[in-house]
Amino acid sequence: MSEFLISEFYEKLKEGNLVGVKCRKCGFYMLPPRMICRNCGTNDLEWVESSKTGVLETFTVVHVPPVGLGKEAPYIVGIIKLDNGGKVTARIEGFNPNEPEKIKIGSKVTLTPLTREGKPVLAFKPINQ
Ligand SMILES: [Zn+2]
Incomplete structure (x- = not known):
């Protein structure tokens, strides 16, 4: 890119x-x-x-983040398969990273961009939760 x-x-x-x-x-x-x-x-x-909604395909909980994001750990990063095709890696909000067993693969999610130091960060949160 x-x-x-x-x-x-x-x-x-x-x-x-x-x-x-x-x-x-x-x-x-x-x-x-x-x-x-x-x-x-x-x-x-x-x-x-793109469609702003999709499905959570997989995720991982980040405990040791890149420099600068230390205060936010642990946090969740997932792969979203968007409704109209395409896949993105994004932050997943709305789940407790300390309870990964409660995060459901296949959850319907919607775009909810975060802002970090004035820059947008790709993020999604579950719908209906
Ligand atoms: Zn072509």
Whole structure:
């Protein structure tokens, strides 16, 4: 992903929108966005708004986080399969990281971006909980 794509992705996330890119030639959809179509190799791509809901596929509880996030540990990071395709790795809010046995794989989740030091962080929380 180029610098340009990353900053645009986070600009949109800041506004509460999740976006992927779609190939104008073959229609292949990619989230996270990439510069080049993984299916046909063209760079003729356009931004497409993603569904903001999806399903929690897997997760892990982070006890030893990267520098700067120490105060937040433990926290949960999961992989979300979005309703319209694409998968993202994101923070999972709304569950107690000290009770991982209560986190349900397959939970329906919705986008709820966090802000850390002025920057948006991709995060999801469960629906109906
Ligand atoms: Zn393509």
